[in-house]
Amino acid sequence: MAEACRIILNATFLPSLHSLHKTHKKVSYSQPFLHKRHPAIQCSISTSSDTKAAAKVSETVPWGCDIDSLENAEALQKWLSDSGLPPQKMAIQKVEVGERGLVALKNIRKGEMLLFVPPSLVIAADSEWSCPEAGEVLKQYSVPDWPLLATYLISEASFEKSSRWSNYISALPRQPYSLLYWTRAELDTYLEASQIRERAIERITNVTGTYNDLRLRIFSKYPHLFPEEVFNMETFKWSFGILFSRLVRLPSMDGRVALVPWADMLNHSCEVETFLDYDKSSKGVVFTTDRPYQPGEQVFISYGRKSNGELLLSYGFVPREGTNPSDSVELSFSLKKSDKCYKEKLAALKKHGLSASQCFPLQVTGWPLELMAYAYLAVSPPSMSRQFEEMAAAASNKTTTNKNITYPDIEEQALQFILDSCESSISKYTKFLQASGSMDLDVTSPKQLNRRLFLKQLAVDLCSSERRILFRAQYVKKKNPFFFCSMILLI
Ligand SMILES: C[S@@+](CC[C@H](N)C(=O)[O-])C[C@H]1O[C@@H](n2cnc3c(N)ncnc32)[C@H](O)[C@@H]1O
Structure with missing residues (x-):
């Protein structure tokens, strides 16, 4: 369709x-x-x-x-x-x-x-x-x-x-x-x-x-x-x-x-x-x-x-968990306001059509090169200010510049930045999934009860599958910190 x-x-x-x-x-x-x-x-x-x-x-x-x-x-x-x-x-x-x-x-x-x-x-x-x-x-x-x-x-x-x-x-x-x-x-x-x-x-x-x-x-x-x-x-x-x-x-x-x-x-x-x-x-x-x-x-x-x-x-449907090879979860990332180079980084992002907060899709097979570029920018120290522009360009999907940039010195920090966001997202999903059992909206008829159960089931299915992708990203990073870097290239 x-x-x-x-x-x-x-x-x-x-x-x-x-x-x-x-x-x-x-x-x-x-x-x-x-x-x-x-x-x-x-x-x-x-x-x-x-x-x-x-x-x-x-x-x-x-x-x-x-x-x-x-x-x-x-x-x-x-x-x-x-x-x-x-x-x-x-x-x-x-x-x-x-x-x-x-x-x-x-x-x-x-x-x-x-x-x-x-x-x-x-x-x-x-x-x-x-x-x-x-x-x-x-x-x-x-x-x-x-x-x-x-x-x-x-x-x-x-x-x-x-x-x-x-x-x-x-x-x-x-x-x-x-x-x-x-x-x-x-x-x-x-x-x-x-x-x-x-x-x-x-x-x-x-x-x-x-x-x-x-x-x-x-x-x-x-x-x-x-x-x-x-x-x-x-x-x-x-x-x-x-x-x-x-x-x-x-x-x-x-x-x-x-x-x-x-x-x-x-x-x-x-x-x-x-x-x-x-x-x-x-x-x-x-x-x-x-x-x-x-x-x-x-x-x-x-x-x-x-x-x-x-x-x-x-x-209006969610496929059975684990059956969709194209599944992904959108994660939101933001520059820290306390970053000494916040203004310079934001200016570089704006120049390439991006803003301080950006969403990127995380897939079962890895994440896009644009996300890694954004993470590099977010964690880079003032001494790397000359590279801000290159990082912002690579983070944008509107440019055709080389996206496959690497900065070995800050790679570990960039990966941690991504995983911190995964972690905070996982805790939101877990909170919802734990609470969903006792969750209630105003229900005054059997028709509404059916609707409530139906919507809740869809939401539980969606949240479980999105959390699963985040868990996988965490697991792979912990097992083999260098594996994800090679997975990025698969997308
Ligand atoms: C193009 S219509 C297909 C025909 C539809 N089943 C019908 O009876 O009119 C798309 C709708 O079919 C349903 N659908 C299609 N594929 C589905 C799937 N794999 N699981 C659950 N529902 C599905 C959804 O309600 C969707 O909005």
Whole structure:
């Protein structure tokens, strides 16, 4: 599925008001739709940390189905084959990993190409709107692909059976597993130890900001096309949740992003390397198996080499501990304010687009050269001030300078600097994992109790896997102080 890129959701989503005025042409609109639209409930994402918000079970949109329901899957399969999907060797079934997934009906060979979803069944930025006037407005405002697709999905959903995507939308989860649905109190309580909490807050803020931007600049000007009872924070939370967990980037189409019905029923496995792409010769979205499957076995693809935290953030699940070779943990490092050369070091970092506090990923196989360079800078004495610049450049992933720098005299201190940060992080994880047994949020119904247990389990799984990487770094350093230096080169 698509790389859920942070910059996609920043405030540059929409052109500035100034350029909007320049590009906005007058268009005429047909009056209230011929089709009756389905109004959606209204409520807002809470980023406040009050406990009442934690107790509140989020409202859901009135379309889609339960996340584990096969209710609408048969209708989806029939509609897809009537609309040009060739006969398939897989069917949608209930599965153990991922609730619903595609299961082999026949023997599937390693190296076999599957799916062949034609472009006519793919939802992309140029798809036709059931309300063409709404699509026209967004085009004039040059709305980028992600917010455009989010709006498109809501618009089509609201047209119910009149939309050509109605069978697809009915089979989508009404509430995707997504950190967008976690309240601020839940994020604070369950993900306090992990940097993923920051990423989730940032993402929720970006989604909220994007919706508010669209509302202010476009929806409020065309209320007959974008009525608030349909286009509101709750429906945007749903549509972004769907995009984060199902949108694919197709490398052979210049990285175009698209929703690919049917293909998006495939679940992720860390043990396979195969991914979705457009195949020019068969003119369809395909993937090539990298292992054989027997009838009854679930077929998997890879959503990309993502850490457990990234998988939780976009897809709402955490793989079983120790099964993800791409797992990593983000660690935050800071220059000491008491450092005699604090100002000079900070200036060198700033020159290369870095700041006094930086996050770096620590993997099971080692850590990036950039982190070692940052550690050298953090521990280097005033006598090495001439090297600050070189260290800061190597610590930045924006420069192409040599990153493989070594300073034998301060190597031990630099490694200790990294391990001290591991240690303080480990103690945060341990505190959370020990407390998780007795942890409680306001619970007033069985539904909330299930939710609480579910979120807690996800957080425990994430924190255990992140702590495991930190323990490994500590262990390797203690066993063989020079081993980690060679591991750094593996990344
Ligand atoms: C692209 S959809 C796959 C189809 C999905 N299972 C469905 O029924 O609609 C991605 C979602 O599937 C689930 N999923 C995919 N791979 C999974 C895995 N390895 N473990 C648990 N859930 C998974 C997650 O809920 C994720 O957000």
